[in-house]
Amino acid sequence: MLLFNVFGITINKMEKKITGRGGPGRGQGRKPLPEGEAMVPVTVKLLPKQRDKLKRLGGGPWIRGKIDGEKETEPPSLIETAKP
Template sequence: MEKKLTGRGGPGRGQGRKPKGYSEAMKAVSIKMNEEQREKLNLLGGAPWVREKIDKAKLPHE
């Protein structure tokens, strides 16, 4: 039995959720913290808060 190709199925380019608010590619970073620290991080604003603090921080030699 021959399979007819219908042009459907298979991986599609450009599928999936699009990045939100950032034009550059972002990389995931994992850090370890206890539950109390995690709750506090969520209250402070989560990942956007961390990115803002990193952007505003001066390097040690500056």
């Protein structure tokens, strides 16, 4: 039986078995979001000082909280905005 060690993995050449650590990690990585909740990237142009403030406030999670917490209103009609 011929054994040798490569990067912490013991290989048995006679039986062609690899023992020790290694292999795919089960359950690794980010879990998928439920159907219909996938996020989409959005680009916003900011001044450098605004970008820095956004980072301090919490970035994306802070923006999502602000949007979710805001009450929706009907946009003004064109007739209302044209009144003198």
